Amino acid sequence: MTDSEASLKQQITELGDKIRQLKVDKAAKDVIDQEVAVLKQLKAKLAVATGEPLPASGGKSKKAAQFTLKTPKGTRDFNDKEMAVREAMFDTIKGVFRKHGGVTIDTPVFELKEILSGKYGEDSKLIYDLEDQGGEKCSLRYDLTVPFSRFLAMNSTLYQNIKRYHIGKVYRRDQPAMTKGRMREFYQCDFDIAGAHEPMVPDAEIVRIAVEVLTALDVGDFIIKVRVWPFKGVVFCKLVANHACSRVKINHRKVLDGMFAVCGVPEDKIRPISSAVDKMDKLPWEEVRKEMVDEKGLDPAAADRIGRYICLSGGEDLLNRLLQDEQLKANASAMAGLQDMQLFFRYAKVFKIADRVSFDLSLARGLDYYTGVIYEAVLVDSEENNKILAQEMPGQAKAPQDADESQVRLGSIAAGGRYDELVGMFAGSNRKGKSNNIPCVGVSVGVERVFSILMRKQKYEEIKANQTEVYVIAVGDGLLDERMAIAVELWENGIKAEYMFKAKPKLQPQFTACDRDLIPLSVIIGKDELAKGVVKIKDMQNKNADEAGGVEVPYTEMVAELKRRLGH
Amino acid sequence: MTDSEASLKQQITELGDKIRQLKVDKAAKDVIDQEVAVLKQLKAKLAVATGEPLPASGGKSKKAAQFTLKTPKGTRDFNDKEMAVREAMFDTIKGVFRKHGGVTIDTPVFELKEILSGKYGEDSKLIYDLEDQGGEKCSLRYDLTVPFSRFLAMNSTLYQNIKRYHIGKVYRRDQPAMTKGRMREFYQCDFDIAGAHEPMVPDAEIVRIAVEVLTALDVGDFIIKVRVWPFKGVVFCKLVANHACSRVKINHRKVLDGMFAVCGVPEDKIRPISSAVDKMDKLPWEEVRKEMVDEKGLDPAAADRIGRYICLSGGEDLLNRLLQDEQLKANASAMAGLQDMQLFFRYAKVFKIADRVSFDLSLARGLDYYTGVIYEAVLVDSEENNKILAQEMPGQAKAPQDADESQVRLGSIAAGGRYDELVGMFAGSNRKGKSNNIPCVGVSVGVERVFSILMRKQKYEEIKANQTEVYVIAVGDGLLDERMAIAVELWENGIKAEYMFKAKPKLQPQFTACDRDLIPLSVIIGKDELAKGVVKIKDMQNKNADEAGGVEVPYTEMVAELKRRLGH
Structure with missing residues (x-):
């Protein structure tokens, strides 16, 4: 506890x-x-x-006590209004992905257990297994990257290169912390470029895609201010140009490996030390240092040398400074990484994203499979951002399970990197001993966090869950069959329409339904209208736009008039 | 075996x-x-x-032998072309659902085990359980109906009525039979109307929705011919009007229960006998009768009486005949059901779907939770249908795991019914002893079967998986940075664009990429064009439309000209 x-x-x-x-x-x-x-x-x-x-x-x-009426721990439902926001978000993201030539594939929600084994380091303990019910041993997917690599390995003759996106659920048996938005079932939203391509070109395009997605989602239409680096004494304060919602932190595995070697980290300690560095976002440097020295047995002098490097972040200026660093110059891995970074900055300028990119030596992602560039987009610590994040999740009162999601921390909203060896782990090599490997680079948008930001930016009651355009209303005698017949006429003309499922509804509940569901127009009928062969059309959102009872229109012109008003 | x-x-x-x-x-x-x-x-x-x-x-x-490189039994991947067809299918279905006021919700892929228990009768053995890893006992969802009912019970104060659709994966640990399209992971696509409404109105609208969906999907844009009923001597041969892709078989649980009682089936045998009748689609009457008498211990005379009823099917004429049947008249349950059916036919006529509906006494769906109308849409046994179904799955040679999906049987392409007591099983009753129950009726579209029909109706190589509109091509010196800069210009103007990730690509591979990905237009640049401040634009699908090298356009007019050609 x-x-x-x-x-x-x-x-x-x-x-x-x-x-x-x-x-x-x-x-x-x-x-x-x-x-x-x-x-x-x-x-x-x-x-x-x-x-x-x-x-x-x-x-x-009382009676329902026999059931525990809830979703499993760490999972939740999304209601109709929440789903309207989520679907709009996914559509925006798909739009950007498709603009860059992205195609999508689908893979099963569970994989053979052995496919996932050995891919996630310490986090493998978080994998959900299916019960062995006399078949194969299967596990729920932990991310979309490993299934994609498995797909590529199985289909390498067809897909030597592909730009694929995948929006789907993944599963982690983590301790759920809804306060941090950490769930056991959540969506990932990935774009990956597979294939042996010109160095750093796809890498830069992936970052451009991340910038486009975050801009299109309008996650951060704020003034960007200062980011205070979480460890003492070092303040990261590069101002990012107006409207830039996020900055993308970039680092390169080779630079990191080289840096560790230069600092005197023994080969076998590079991975554990790397995972300690990864905690720099959450812990002060002192604690990270303590973990390195006390828990992981690193020489304190080496830890201090690391400390001097990982406080560094900046743009091309920093890159040029490091290229002159005598100790790094002597290390082949570090130099290879820095030269790649030079190339990256060249393409970032062509792609007009250089001002959003900060070269940041503290960045070290936890996953084992990264081999090159790694990056992470984070919200900046601005007043505006904090104001939105501090707001309560709308609809909270109505959905108690969200009660404590009110605190979304600043943090990663997209992340990714290059993983050149993962497909090869599955694909093996061909008869001539040539590897069937396919190098990849990709990004994953943090859609759950983005979703909770988007929810805070709008009024819950103003979210329109349905798309209904017209409500068919009867005055007086119910006229159920007549209302149904009008609805048929509207549906057959591509108009989204509803009516009340009641033989003799009163007028007020029909008006209330329009208000509740934010339905823009109504078609109103009564005995008189039927006799005259007309209907009345009324603007339900701006009730003074038409006469109180609606504007009379011949039945034969009803569809045309509705379409005109709806802008079809 | x-x-x-x-x-x-x-x-x-x-x-x-x-x-x-x-x-x-x-x-x-x-x-x-x-x-x-x-x-x-x-x-x-x-x-x-x-x-x-x-x-x-x-x-x-060779090396990959350490991995079994496959998806789990009964699951499969969908590649980019297949996904393009699937997404178009889902979009079409969503369009119809939204036209009827549908909203969507999302629920977790797994539920607490006890939520699913006791809902699926004999089929409960097919439920996938998650391994007990020191938490709750959970199972993968078996359908979308039970999770929806659980959602309603948990949120009954907010959702006393809702029209919700849900497109999502469900799981059944069945013996996979790809020949029959039976998988362990597959999509369901449900529309349900919850709430206490005017009798039979939502029921009829649900059937109207099913007809609209199947028509919009163009699953059966064929001549409709005859359906031969699978048991001897009885031929079901109602001609359905031109273009009708499917007929919806309707039956009513109460009619069936009443009929069984009239035939002399003891109360405790009604469910097992009902499940035997459900096999009428697959087995001849003789075998169904044998199961009733030999396995389930039914009096042979009762079995024969059932046989006389369940061969009946037709329209309102049959309904009227049964309303005169002296034996049925004496049975309250049967009469209540027949009167509901009268109402149903009234609304079906208003909804203009009466000609697609056949009242069919053999229909008895297996699930335990149905309480009223039940229905099933089936492809008719026409020459045209059989011709399409007999075709091989396109892309088959390339995707060996599909090799045996070539045989899709005629069968159910949508099904559903009324389940008035399922929500109550979860919701219990309130303090005053009043049930928190919410009656529901819904339909599930058989999207996996529909998908395999849609795939057969088009040429695999003509399926455009990506949406790319323009390919940026260099002649001569590679001009990588310049191509990237043009792509940026296009992306920023909402044009979907790609270029080759290569510093110095040859011309032919760039043309080949356009052909392979069915990209309509190209922007071509070379040293001369750059010097003159122009680009060349070329129609790549109709290569004679423009001059061989493309039409010269000033760079400043490039975007406008592309948009004009693309119809933006």
């Missing part, structure tokens, strides 16, 4: 005692009610912190 | 012996090669029949 859980439980116990005492003391009802409300909030917080369910339907269901 | 597997293995053994003998006899190489080719085909067939993998990359991978 974490401290905050323990503290929550403590508070709940104490508040419970207090309420009981208030009741004994016959305190005023509103005083007690207020305390009970606080208690409920605390319990909701605890439920979210521990990933446990809230009681369904406000605890009313 | 099935007969056909055994027979395949037998053939393989015999052919192997034959080939060895031919080699011993020093037969001509082409004779041996021919036999080897046949042997390979047999092995591929066997692999598909048993769901076993084919060797990857044509068996070339």
Whole structure:
């Protein structure tokens, strides 16, 4: 149990005692009610912190107690309004991916267990296995990269090169922390370029794609200010031009490996030390250093040398400075990496993204399969960003399971890198001993985090979940068959239409349905209209636009008039 | 092992012996090669029949033998061309769903095991469980209906009524039979109307939606002919009007229960007898009767009485005849069902779908949760249909795992019904003892079958997987940075563009890329064009439309000219 859980439980116990005492003391009802409300909030917080369910339907269901009415730990439903926002987000992303020639493939949600084995380092323990029900041993996919590599290895004759995107769910049996948006089931949204290509060209295009996606999503239509680097004394404060929503941190595995060697990290400690460096985003340098020295047995002098390098970040200027560094010059791996970075900056300028890119030596992603450039897009620590992030998730009151998602930290909103050897691990080599390998580079957009930002940027009640354009309304006698017939006429003309499933509905509930579902227009009929062969059309969002009862239109002109108003 | 597997293995053994003998006899190489080719085909067939993998990359991978390079049994990948067809299919379906006011929700791919328990009768054994890794017991969802009901029960205060659609993967640990398109992972595509509404109105609209979807998908733009009923002597031969792709079989659970009672089926045998009737689509009446009498212990006279009813199908005429049937009249359940059917036919006429609907007493779906109308859309047994279904799956040669999907049977392409008690099973009742139940009716489109029909209706090589509009080509010196800069210009103007990731590509490979990816236009540059400040634009699909080298356009007018040609 974490401290905050323990503290929550403590508070709940104490508040419970207090309420009981208030009741004994016959305190005023509103005083007690207020305390009970606080208690409920605390319990909701605890439920979210521990990933446990809230009681369904406000605890009313007596009979349902036999079921635990919830989704599994670390998973959640998305309701109709949330899905409208998510689908718009996915469509925007797909639009950018397709602009760059992207095609999509689909792979199963689970893979043979052995396909996933040995790909994720320490994180392999987070893989979900399926029960062995007398068949193959299978696991839910952990990301979309390994399945893609497996696909390429299986289809290498057809796909020597491909730009593929994939939007799909992945699974990690992590301790869920909804406060951090960390779930056990979540979407990934990847674009990868596979194939042996001109060095650094696809790498730069991938970063350009990430910039385009984040700009199109308008995640950060803010003023960009300063980012304070999380370790003491070093402030990262490059101003990024107006409208730039994010900056892409770039590093290169070879530079990092070279740097570690130069600093005196023994070969066998490079991976563990690299994973310690990866924590620089969350921990102060002192703690990272402590992990290196105390836990991983690194010579303190080597740790200090690392400290001097990994505080470095900047643009081409830094790159040029490092190219002059005598110690790095003596290291082939570091020099190869720096030369690649030079090439990268050249293409970044052609792609007009150089001002969004910061060369950052602290960046070291945890996954084992990266072999070249690695990058990460992060929201900058601006006042505007923090203001949006501090807002409550809309619809929260209605969806208690979100109650504690109100705190989305600044952090990674896209990440990726080059993995040149993963396909080869699956594909092996051909008869002539030539490897069937296919080099790859890709990016994954952090759509769950982006989603929670987008939700905060709009009013929950203004999200239109349906796309209905016209509601068919009866005044007076119900006219069910007549309303249905009009709906048929509209559907057959490509107009999205609904009507109330009731033989004799009153007028008000029909108007209410239009309001609730944000339906722009209505077709209104009554006995008189039917007799005259007309209908009335009414603007339901701007109710003063038409006469109170709507504008009369001959039935034969109804479809044309609706289409005109809808801009079809 | 099935007969056909055994027979395949037998053939393989015999052919192997034959080939060895031919080699011993020093037969001509082409004779041996021919036999080897046949042997390979047999092995591929066997692999598909048993769901076993084919060797990857044509068996070339020596080192890869340590991995079994395949997807799990009963699952498959979809490549870029297949996905282009699938996404277009899903978009078409969503379009219809949204026309009827549908909204979408998302639920996790796995649910708590107890949520799924007791919902699927005998088929519960097909549920995939996740391994118990020290958490909750979870299972992969078996359909989208039970998760939807669970969602409604959890959110009943917000969603007393909703029209929701959901397109997502479901999982069944069935014996995969790719020949029948039966997979362990497949998509379902559901539309459901929840809420207490006017009787039979949502039911009829759901059927209207199914008809609209199947028409929009153009699954059956054929001449409709005769459907031969699978049991002897009875031919179902209602001609359905021109263009009608499918007929929707309708039955009503209450009619069926009433009919069974009238026929003398004891209460406790109604469910098992119902599931026997469900096999009428696959087995002749004699075998169904045998199952009823021998296995399920039904009185033979009762079985014969059932036989007389379940051969009945037709339109309103049949309905009216049954309403006069003295035995049915005496049965309250049957009469209630028949009266609902009367109402259904009334609304079906308003919805203009009555000619597509056949009242069919043999229809009995297997799932336990249906409580009212049940229906199933089936392809009719027409010459045209059979011609398309008999075609090979395109791209087959390239994707060996599809080798045996060449036989798609006539069968259900959409199905559904009313389930009024499922939500109540989760929701329980409120404090006043009033049930929190929400009645529902829905349809599930058989998208996997539809997909395999759509694939057969087009040429594999004509499927455009990407959406790229312009390819930027260099003549002569490579001009990589210049090509990249033009691509940036196009992307920033919303034009989908690619170029070759190569410093100095030859002209022909760039033209080949346009042909392969069906890219309509190219922008061509060389040293001369750069010097003059122009580009050349060329129609790549109709190469004679422009001069051989393309039409010269000033750089400043490039975007406008491309947009004009692309119809932006």
